[in-house]
Amino acid sequence: MRDQLLAIDNGTQSVRALLFDLQGNLLAKSQVHIEPYFARRPGWAEQNPEYYWSALCQACQGLWAKPGVDKA
Numbered sequence: 686m687r688d689q690l691l692a693i694d695n696g697t698q699s700v701r702a703l704l705f706d707l708q709g710n711l712l713a714k715s716q717v718h719i720e721p722y723f724a725r726r727p728g729w730a731e732q733n734p735e736y737y738w739s740a741l742c743q744a745c746q747g748l749w750a751k752p753g754v755d756k757a
Contacts, residue, residue: 687706687707688706688707689704689705689706689707689712690704690705690706690707691703691704691745691748692704692705693741693744695737695741697719697721697722698718698719698721699716699717699718699719699740700716700717700719700737700740700741700743700744701714701715701716701717701744702714702715702741702744702745702747702748703748704748704754712753712754713748713751713753713754714748715744715745715746715747715748715750715751716744716747717740717741717743717744717747719736719737719740720736
């Protein structure tokens with residue numbers, strides 16, 4: 686197994702899991718789109734942290750399912 690880096694991009698429109706080699710080359714990626722923030726009050730923006738955690742788990746599972754990706 687070769688050394689690799691896992692990067693997580695938790696943005697406002699999606700969560701991405703990206704796998705790089707040590708030279709910075711992108712080996713694989715997975716993206717899960719998320720719903721926009723919700724607001725209980727005018728001018729507020731909130732999101733449930735469990736929602737982001739679930740999206741992150743889905744993105745990582747999608748990454749591990751890519752051909753040639755070794756999750757070990």
